[in-house]
Amino acid sequence: MSAGNIDRESDIHLHVGLDKDNNPISLSWTADEGEMEPRREVKAMMLTLWDMKENNTMRIDLWNKDFMVEEMRTMVYQNLLSLADVLQRATQDEEAAEEMRRFGGRLAELLELTGGSKS
Numbered sequence: 001m002s003a004g005n006i007d008r009e010s011d012i013h014l015h016v017g018l019d020k021d022n023n024p025i026s027l028s029w030t031a032d033e034g035e036m037e038p039r040r041e042v043k044a045m046m047l048t049l050w051d052m053k054e055n056n057t058m059r060i061d062l063w064n065k066d067f068m069v070e071e072m073r074t075m076v077y078q079n080l081l082s083l084a085d086v087l088q089r090a091t092q093d094e095e096a097a098e099e100m101r102r103f104g105g106r107l108a109e110l111l112e113l114t115g116g117s118k119s
Contacts, residue, residue, distance in 0.1 A: 014027075084098075
């Protein structure tokens with residue numbers, strides 16, 4: 001594996017508090033770099049990693065009991081739009097990215113999203 005010459009490193013930390021049944025009850029994250037409070041509390045997180053050995057996507061999806069269905073719908077919708085942006089930036093494939101955005105619009109209608117859209 002070669003990522004070029006690494007000049008420095010930065011860490012991102014995920015903190016997951018579990019109950020006795022191993023269900024997430026608190027989620028937060030911190031980063032070495034950034035301008036936020038030491039630990040940013042969140043209700044849900046989706047982490048996607050590319051495993052180059054397996055040539056496959058690995059995911060960690062967690063949410064706590066306070067995460068409402070409407071919030072999950074909004075989060076999935078916003079993630080879809082973000083993925084369209086990433087696809088366009090990384091591959092220059094504007095047609096595929098626009099198709100994802102069109103699907104996102106249809107999904108928003110299906111999910112009856114009324115607020116919290118990505119700005």
